[in-house]
Structures are given as structure tokens and as C-alpha cells.
Amino acid sequence: MIFAVGLVIAFVILLVFNMKNRDRRQCRWREYRQGDTSQWRCIHCGAATEGTPGEVPKLCFRDRG
Numbered sequence: 001m002i003f004a005v006g007l008v009i010a011f012v013i014l015l016v017f018n019m020k021n022r023d024r025r026q027c028r029w030r031e032y033r034q035g036d037t038s039q040w041r042c043i044h045c046g047a048a049t050e051g052t053p054g055e056v057p058k059l060c061f062r063d064r065g
């Protein structure tokens with residue numbers, strides 16, 4: 001019984017972890033060049049950030065609005 005509960009908990013943790021990773025991978029950044037810098041906009045969640053041209057942001061800024 002304890003093994004079964006532990007298995008379910010491990011499964012749920014794995015599921016949540018996978019969902020988080022999949023969320024991050026779904027981010028699709030589009031580059032808008034502005035001189036020396038670029039504005040990156042995520043077409044998946046609508047997040048926007050400034051960054052280096054040619055360098056895709058690794059994080060999703062969805063939580064920040």
C-alpha cells in the first residue's frame with residue numbers, strides 16, 4: 001500500500017515537471033530588431049522582453065505579464 005502511494009506521488013511529480021518543461025518549450029520567440037538591441041515577443045503567451053539580437057530568451061515571462 002505504501003509502495004502504491006509512493007508510486008502515485010512520484011508519477012504526479014514527474015507529470016508536473018514534464019508540464020513545466022513543455023510550457024517552456026512552447027514559448028516561441030519572435031525577434032523585432034531595434035538598432036543594437038532586439039525586442040523578443042513570445043507568440044505563444046504574449047510575453048515581451050528586450051535582449052541581444054540573435055539570442056533567444058530561455059525563460060518564459062508569462063508570469064510577469
Ligand SMILES: [Zn+2]
Nearest residue numbers: 027042045060
Ligand atoms: Zn511564452
